[in-house]
Amino acid sequence: AHWGYMTTNGPSTWGKDFPIANGERQSPIDIVTTAAEYDSDVLGSNALSTNYTPESEVKLVNNGHSIMCQITKKGVLTGGPLGKDEYRLEQFHLHWGAEDNRGSEHTVDGKMYASELHLVHWNASKYSSFADAVQKPDGLAVLGIFITPGVACNQFKVISDNCGKLKTSGAEMTVDTTLDPTLLLPSNTSDYWTYLGSLTTPPLFESVTWIVFKEPVEYSKEQLLALRNLVDSDGNHMQDNYRPPAALKQRKVKKTFT
Numbered sequence: 001a002h003w004g005y006m007t008t009n010g011p012s013t014w015g016k017d018f019p020i021a022n023g024e025r026q027s028p029i030d031i032v033t034t035a036a037e038y039d040s041d042v043l044g045s046n047a048l049s050t051n052y053t054p055e056s057e058v059k060l061v062n063n064g065h066s067i068m069c070q071i072t073k074k075g076v077l078t079g080g081p082l083g084k085d086e087y088r089l090e091q092f093h094l095h096w097g098a099e100d101n102r103g104s105e106h107t108v109d110g111k112m113y114a115s116e117l118h119l120v121h122w123n124a125s126k127y128s129s130f131a132d133a134v135q136k137p138d139g140l141a142v143l144g145i146f147i148t149p150g151v152a153c154n155q156f157k158v159i160s161d162n163c164g165k166l167k168t169s170g171a172e173m174t175v176d177t178t179l180d181p182t183l184l185l186p187s188n189t190s191d192y193w194t195y196l197g198s199l200t201t202p203p204l205f206e207s208v209t210w211i212v213f214k215e216p217v218e219y220s221k222e223q224l225l226a227l228r229n230l231v232d233s234d235g236n237h238m239q240d241n242y243r244p245p246a247a248l249k250q251r252k253v254k255k256t257f258t
């Protein structure tokens with residue numbers, strides 16, 4: 001009865017065990033670009049800024065519903081909608097499709113990208129740990145980066161080259177190489193949409209300030225194929241591990257660009 005992405009345990013069934021699935025600030029959402037509000041004061045006053053320390057080794061985990069890189073260094077995200085609070089990078093992971101025409105969780109005017117990378121941070125200015133922050137309304141901040149097929153992303157190679165060794169759910173490995181999370185971001189980190197939302201998988205806690213960059217990043221076909229060869233906790237190919245957009249309800253999406 002574990003949640004997943006199949007017909008029997010997928011997003012349409014999550015409300016049974018996690019009633020917040022039908023809550024007021026669920027994620028992902030479809031970003032309707034014409035409805036997003038440009039808000040210079042809140043966002044313009046202090047630009048979003050990342051200050052990540054490169055990882056000296058890369059800790060990868062197949063957690064049964066995605067491939068995750070656990071962060072050990074003290075990387076910080078602040079500014080923009082986060083104000084002065086410092087959010088610490090905890091982990092990053094991805095969502096993707098079985099084919100290039102689907103896989104992202106957020107959509108832009110209904111357009112789905114092939115994949116979406118999530119850099120998950122917790123509010124270290126107000127809380128003592130990720131677990132302490134995960135259920136607080138201002139506890140988490142997640143950077144959403146759209147992935148589109150194109151040239152290979154060099155910084156992602158350490159993950160895509162090792163998916164073959166992380167095939168089964170629960171598999172973990174440490175790769176003795178450095179990784180700078182800054183190099184996973186698009187070149188333009190000034191243009192983004194932001195709104196208040198939730199974790200996109202159970203327990204679906206409504207604790208996330210979402211920051212979704214407008215500019216996608218390119219991964220090669222081979223790098224996307226590597227993700228699709230992972231195996232999930234039910235022994236199936238880990239593919240289409242994305243939640244479709246939830247209702248916007250009484251929320252406004254803000255944007256930093258005109």
Ligand SMILES: Cc1c(Cl)c([N+](=O)[O-])nn1CC(=O)Nc1ccc(S(N)(=O)=O)cc1
Pocket residue numbers: 118120130131134142198199200201202203208
């Ligand atoms: C609920 C919880 C606790 Cl508490 C802990 N912990 O270590 O203390 N870990 N988790 C799991 C977790 O983080 N889930 C998570 C789900 C979706 C996303 S997503 N796609 O980015 O919205 C990010 C994370």
Ligand SMILES: [Zn+2]
Pocket residue numbers: 093094095118200
């Ligand atoms: Zn995610």
